Structure formats: structure tokens, C-alpha cells
Amino acid sequence: MTTLTELHIGDSLHSIELPPVTRLDLIKYAGASGDFNPIHTIDEEAKNAGLPGIIAHGMWTMGNLAKLFSNLYETGFIEEYKIRFKGMVFLNDVITLHADLKEKNGNRYFFNVAATNQSSKEAISGEVIFKTY
Amino acid sequence: MFNESIGKRSTPVKNIVERGAVKKFALSIGDPHPIFIDEEIGRQSRYGTNIAPPTFPRVFDFGTIESLNLPNKGLIHGEQIYRYNRPLMVGEEITCYTEVKDYYEKKGKQGEMGFLAFKNYGTDANGEIVFTAEQLVILNETIRRMVMSK
Numbered sequence: 001m002t003t004l005t006e007l008h009i010g011d012s013l014h015s016i017e018l019p020p021v022t023r024l025d026l027i028k029y030a031g032a033s034g035d036f037n038p039i040h041t042i043d044e045e046a047k048n049a050g051l052p053g054i055i056a057h058g059m060w061t062m063g064n065l066a067k068l069f070s071n072l073y074e075t076g077f078i079e080e081y082k083i084r085f086k087g088m089v090f091l092n093d094v095i096t097l098h099a100d101l102k103e104k105n106g107n108r109y110f111f112n113v114a115a116t117n118q119s120s121k122e123a124i125s126g127e128v129i130f131k132t133y
Numbered sequence: 134m135f136n137e138s139i140g141k142r143s144t145p146v147k148n149i150v151e152r153g154a155v156k157k158f159a160l161s162i163g164d165p166h167p168i169f170i171d172e173e174i175g176r177q178s179r180y181g182t183n184i185a186p187p188t189f190p191r192v193f194d195f196g197t198i199e200s201l202n203l204p205n206k207g208l209i210h211g212e213q214i215y216r217y218n219r220p221l222m223v224g225e226e227i228t229c230y231t232e233v234k235d236y237y238e239k240k241g242k243q244g245e246m247g248f249l250a251f252k253n254y255g256t257d258a259n260g261e262i263v264f265t266a267e268q269l270v271i272l273n274e275t276i277r278r279m280v281m282s283k
Contacts, residue, residue, distance in 0.1 A: 018163065025161075032154075032161035033191045037206065049207060058210045063162030063188040070166040070186075073220070074179060078187045082214040133179070 004075060004109055004132060013068045013099040013111070020092045021056055029060040056089035061115050061124050068099045068113070069130060076132035079108070083126035087117070094118040099128065107132045135201075135236035135249055143196030145230040148255075150221050154192055155185045162186065175223065184220040190266055195231040195253050203249075204280060209271040211248070217264045227255045227263060234267070244274035 007013075026040045035057055038045035046054045062083050069078055089095060095115050103110040109132070114125035159169040167174035168184060175183030221227065235250040253266040272280065 025163075028161040032158040035191065039206070045206075059188060059191050059213070060162065062213060063158075063186060063191075064164070066187050067162065067164035067166070070164055070168065073166075073168050073184065077184075077220045078215070078217060080214070080216050081187050082212075084212050085210050 004072060004130070007101050007109070009101055009103065011101050013101075016068065016097045018064060018095045018097070020094050021089060023054065023091060026054065026056055026060065029057055029063070033057070033059060035059065051088070053090055056093075056123075058083075058085040058124065061089055061095065064095070065097050065099075065113055065115050065124065066128075068097055069128065072130065076107070076130055078128055079131040080127070080129040082128075083113075083124050085124055087121050087123045089115075089117065089123045093123075095123065135233070135247065138198060138201045138233040139236055140233065141198050141201065142232045143198045143230045145228045146194045146196045148193040148227050148229050150185050150189070150223050150225050150227060152183070152223050155183065155189065155223055158189055158192060159186055162188070180220065180222060183223040185223065187215050187217065187220075189221060190215070190229070190253065190255060190264060193227065193229045193253075193255065195229045198231065198233060201233065202280070203270075204276060207273065207276040207279075209273065211269040211271045212267070213269075214267040215264060216266075218262060221255075221263060226258055228257075229253065229255050238277075245277065246274065247272035247277045 030036050030041055039049050040054055040057050095117060097115050099111045099113045102112050109130045111128040113128050115123045117123055156170045159165055231251055231253045234252045237248050239246055249270045251268050255264045257263050
């Protein structure tokens with residue numbers, strides 16, 4: 001496991017490639033989050049909304065991305081997590097999670113974070129400020 | 134019509150960071166880290182208990198804002214920001230409410246878009262803010278017209 005103090009500006013936390021997105025992933029997230037907007041689970045509703053098919057909840061992708069930091073909670077916590085939703089995530093998309101250290105200031109570590117699809121297009125991107133104790 | 138809602142707040146609602154809900158949520162985002170779900174690891178951690186993932190407040194009830202009727206379909210989530218003073222602890226009670234921060238319209242590629250900004254708050258038993266969450270919701274022209282005509 002990489003510790004934060006060993007990281008240099010420009011270094012990345014280990015990227016994670018998720019398995020292809022399944023309908024069950026989104027059904028589970030709907031149940032766990034309480035977000036039952038049908039465009040995330042029911043084909044017909046997605047089509048009625050003008051989409052080619054069901055799309056992942058943006059918050060599902062944002063939730064996944066945060067796991068790059070889960071190993072670090074003994075040393076600190078996410079103080080700020082800021083995301084812009086940029087592109088849709090469809091069934092069978094292969095999403096990769098990224099976090100690059102761009103700045104350190106005292107006990108605050110500033111990361112650029114993103115989740116990209118199999119065509120390297122960003123689904124979400126933003127910043128994480130990780131504050132160590 | 135959304136302009137009239139700016140500054141309005143919901144009535145605060147008490148929520149529990151419930152162990153089972155945290156586990157289910159962590160599993161649903163593919164993050165079954167022991168700090169979230171293993172009781173013993175939580176006890177031995179610096180927190181003395183398990184904590185919740187940073188996007189967990191999605192689960193909370195933030196109450197309803199009077200006279201703000203948003204459609205449950207067709208909304209686009211544009212941005213989301215969480216700010217934490219500390220992580221959420223499993224078992225604690227968090228009082229949540231939401232506030233309409235702003236509404237504005239802009240011409241985009243798909244016509245006149247509406248932008249509705251919310252800020253959510255979560256406070257602990259001592260009344261201290263644990264987190265805030267800001268979200269920007271985008272209404273496309275069709276949805277905006279539909280809401281206006283009601």
C-alpha cells in the first residue's frame with residue numbers, strides 16, 4: 001500500500017479498472033441509495049427519456065471513485081470531494097478510476113480525480129482534498 | 134418560479150448512520166473496505182467505530198422544501214461537492230436539512246436550461262456541522278416548460 005507521505009506531485013494512486021457495468025450494479029445502487037429514477041434500471045423509461053439505454057447513476061460512479069482513498073482512512077479523511085458529471089455511463093462500459101496528486105499544502109493533499117470509460121472519455125472528473133491527522 | 138424558492142429551507146430531519154445501510158451502500162459502490170463494514174476493525178480504528186463512505190449522505194432524508202415541486206424524471210445532475218469536518222460514524226444521529234441556494238437560466242445547445250443549486254447540511258448531536266453537500270441540478274427546456282405550466 002502506498003502511503004501518502006511517499007507520494008510526490010504528479011504521482012498517482014493505484015488506478016482501478018471496474019468490471020463492465022451490469023444492470024444488477026445499478027439495481028443494487030438504486031436500492032442502497034434510494035434513488036429509483038427509472039432511467040437507471042428500466043430500458044423503456046430510459047428510451048422514453050431520449051436515451052439510447054439505461055445509464056448509471058452519476059452518484060454510483062462518484063461513489064466508486066472514492067474507493068481509491070479507502071485504504072487511507074487511518075491516516076486522514078476526505079475533506080472535500082468535488083465532481084462534475086461530464087458523460088454518461090452505459091451498460092457494459094468499462095470504467096477506470098484515477099487519482100493524481102497535484103499539490104501538497106501542510107497536511108492537505110490535493111488530487112485530480114476522474115472516472116474514464118473504455119474510450120478514455122471522462123464520465124466524471126473533479127478534485128479531492130485529503131486531510132491527514 | 135424557482136426564483137421564489139431561493140433561500141427556502143426544509144424542516145430538519147433526524148437520520149441514523151445505520152450499520153446495515155452503510156454496509157449495503159458500501160457494497161453497492163464496490164467498496165467493502167473493512168473500515169466501513171467490519172465491526173472489529175472499526176472498533177480498533179482511530180474512530181473507535183466504523184465510518185461511512187463520503188457519498189453516503191445520498192441515503193439521508195433532508196426533508197422537503199415547501200412549494201418546490203421538482204419532477205422525478207428528466208433532471209440532470211451537473212455537479213456535486215461534499216465537504217467534511219470529519220467522517221460520519223456508524224450509529225450516530227445526523228440531523229439533515231436542505232436549502233435552495235440559487236436558480237438561474239442559461240442558453241445552451243439544447244435551448245434555455247435551468248440551473249438549480251441546493252446545499253445540504255448534516256449536523257451531529259452537539260449541533261456541529263459534520264458535512265455539507267452542494268448539488269447543481271440542470272433542467273432542460275422541455276422539463277422546465279413542463280414545470281412552469283403546472
